[in-house]
Amino acid sequence: MSDPVSTTIDGSVATITLGQPALSIAVKEALRDALAAVATDQSVRAVILTGTGSTFCVGQDLAEHAANLASAPELSLNTVDEHYNPIVRSITSMPKPVIAAVNGTCVGAGFGFALACDLIVLSNEAKLGTAFTGIGLTCDSGLSWTLQRAVGLSRARRLVMLPMPFSAADAVTWGLAAELVEPSQVLSVATKLAVGLAAGPxxxxxxxxxxxxxxxxxxxxxxxxxxxxxxxxxxxxxxxxxxxxxxxxxxxxxxxxx
The missing domain is CATH 1.10.12 (Lyase 2-enoyl-coa Hydratase; Chain  A, domain 2)
Known part of the structure; x- marks a missing residue:
């Protein structure tokens, strides 16, 4: 099993990579800590958040979640305050640009993380969605705030209440991302963008x-x-x-x- 999260710094650009597709407690803690570290690193002037392989992030690790609900529900029910909120606040309050390099499937809290970033570079093969009401939950990771501001209240309601996945082309049409790139080019395009921003004001x-x-x-x-x-x-x-x-x-x- 790969590391939950890895951070590489090249020049003034930090790239944080989710090493696993689902958000287990280990992944959430590692992501929270990695974002906090680059936020205060004066040598870092731009940040990229990306996933591994064909997945950016599929959201909550439901197998772990189910086990915790059965044995220690506080571990799952406290995750919004302990993990999701600090992660999103770190992204949005960071005094430097954060780019989501969405290399593939991006749903649930992973979708919330991407929307919290300043810019999104999106794979043309990515599938996106909210997913929350599909398992009897509601928005977290700031999605109730970011989604309606990105696509409008009416479409946000539809995407949340009818949690069907949507395509990368839809995301561009709705204004969630500016352009689509081939999956193999997502990180390189995001890196070029980050390097340019890091050299800026x-x-x-x-x-x-x-x-x-x-x-x-x-x-x-x-x-x-x-x-x-x-x-x-x-x-x-x-x-x-x-x-x-x-x-x-x-x-x-x-x-x-x-």
Whole structure:
């Protein structure tokens, strides 16, 4: 059996790989800890989350879940607070871009993790779905929040209440991903994207992530009030000041995140 989760760092890009398709407690704990580690690693400026083989993530390990329900239900029933919520919060609050390289099947909490990421690179053979109501449960991993904002409330209701799988082509049509790539190219395309982002203004990315998340549930006035201080903070950075100088000199700016 492969490691639950592995992390590799190449330059300023960290790639976190789910080594097993289902989310056992071991996988969830390892993913939670790996995300927390790269979030605070100052050398890492972009993160990729991906799976192994033809599977990104199939969601909860139901065999383990069933065994725990029979013998120690608290191990399963506490998993939202202990694992899923910290994982999603780590992805969304991380002050650097996170890319989901969805190499294959992506359902349940795995789908929630992908939607929590900033960008998705999607295999054209991937099958996606919510799956929760199919086993008598409801959304977790932030899916009740992210899905309706991605596809609209009406379609989100349908996808959750009628948990049929849908195709990668549907995901692009609905705006969940921008484009499809061949399965063998998912990681390379995501890596190229991550390298480009890592060389960019990461402080601006962090502020932008925070603003977009806040604006999803705020008024226009609240959004305007948040944008001003964010611009003031960024206006004092070396990245901004250097980029303005480079622009005026017709040179390519160099961003350091400072």
């Amino acid at each position: 990461t402080a601006a990315y962090a502020e932008s992530k925070a603003l977009l998340d806040q604006a999803a549930s705020s008024t226009l006035d609240q959004a305007l009030d948040a944008e001003g201080p964010a611009q003031q903070r960024l206006g004092l950075t070396q990245d901004h000041q250097g980029a303005v100088t480079s622009f005026l000199a017709k040179e390519k700016p160099r961003f350091t995140g400072q």
